Amino acid sequence: MYKLLLVDDDTEVLEVNKKFFEEKNCKVSVCSKASCAEEMVESVNPDCILLDVMMPEIDGYTLCRRIRKITNVPILFLSGKISEDDKIEGFEAGADDYIEKPYSLREVYVRIVANIRRNAKTVPQKSSMIIDLDPFYIDKEQHKFFYGNEEIPISNKEYELILFLANNANKEISFEEIGIYLWGSYIETDRRNVMVNVSRLRKKILDQTGVDNLIETVWSKGYKLVHK
Template sequence: MTRVLVVEDEPQIVRALEINLKARRYEVDTASDGATALRLAAARHPDVVVLDLGLPDMDGVEVIRGLRGWTRVPILVLSARHSSDEKVEALDAGADDYVTKPFGMDELLARLRAAVRRAEPTTAEAEEARVSTASFTVDLAAKKAVREGRDVRLTPTEWHLLEVLLRNAGKLVSQKQLLQEVWGPTYGTETNYLRVYMAQLRRKLEVDPAHPRHFITEAGMGYRFER
C-alpha cells in the first residue's frame, strides 16, 4: 500500500486530502509544520510527500532541501504561490511537481499517481534489486530475504540498512551516510545504532556472524557489503 505524507497547516485541506486518499486505499500520515514533517519522513519512509510551502515554522523549500539531503522520495508541492520564480525555486530544490491552490482533487490525485509511477523501479532496476550470495538471496523490490530455503524476517530498519548497503555493493558507506539515510537527516554520530543493527543483520544472514563474509566493518569509517 502506498504511504503518503501530507504536510499542510490548513485543517480543511488536510481533512479533504485524508478522506480522498484513504478512499483510494492510500495510507496517510499528516504534519502541520516542517519539523514534524522531517521527523515523520525519517520515521515512516513515505512513498510520496504532498507539501505546502507556507508552513508556520519554516519555508517549505527548506523542507524539500532537508528531505533531499537523504531521500529521493517524490515531492509534490501544493501551494498558493503562483509566481514563476517561486515555482522554479521549489523545483530546483528537488520538488518533482507543483500544483497551485485552489486545486482540483482529481488533478492532484492524477499528479500524485504519476509521481509514484515515475519513482517505481524499471525492469533493469528491479533486476539490480535482486542480490544473491552463496548463503542468502535478497529481493529488495519484494522485500524478501531467503537463507537456506527459509524466509528471513527483518524489521523495517534492518531492511532499510540492508538496502543502502546492497545498493552500494563493494563500496564503503560511511557511518554518517548510513545513519542519515536510515534514521534521518538529524542523525550522524549515533554509531551504536549501527553496531546493534549490523550485528542483527549478520546474525540473520551470515553463516558465521562472528567472522562475516558479506557485511564488512571498516573500523572508524563505515561498512561495506561484499557478494
C-alpha cells in the same frame, strides 16, 4: 497501497485531503508543523510527500531541501504561490511536481501515482535481478513482489507462482504446468490446489493495489499474466 505524507499548517485542508486519499486505498500520515516533518519522513518512510509552501517556522522550500537530504521519494508542492519564480524555486529545492491551488484532488492523485511509478523505475540497482511488470516488479534477489515502492506481502509459494507466471508473461500456462513447477508433480486433483493459490495471490494484489486484471483466467486451461 501507497504511503503518503501530507504537510500543511491548515488542519482543515489536511483532513479533507487525508479522507480523499484514504478512499483511494492510500495510507496517509499528516503533519501540521513543518518542524516535525523530517522526523515523520524517517518514521513513516512514505512513497510520496505533499508540501505546502507558506508555513510558519519553516517555509516549504527550505523544508523540501532538508527532506531531499534524507529521501529520494517524489515531493509535490501544493501551493497558492503560482508565479513562474515560485515554481522555479520549488523545482530547484528538489520538488518533482508543483500544483497550483485551487486544485482537483483527482488530478493530484493521478500525479502522485505517476511520480511514484516514475521513481520506482530508478529504485532497482541490479537490473538482471529485476522482472519489470510496470507498475509491478519482482526482485529475484530479495524474493519480493512490489507495486511501485510498496511491497506486496506474499507467501513463498505465492512468490514462486508469480515468478513463474512473470517469466512466461502473456503466455497461456496450463494448470498442469503450474502444478509441476510448484510441487514437482501433477495429477488432475491438484487443479484445485493451483486454483486456491492463484485466488489467494489475486486477492492480495487486489486488496493492496486495486488491480484485478494482472492474472487472467484462461477458461478450462489455466492462467496468463498480462503485461503490455
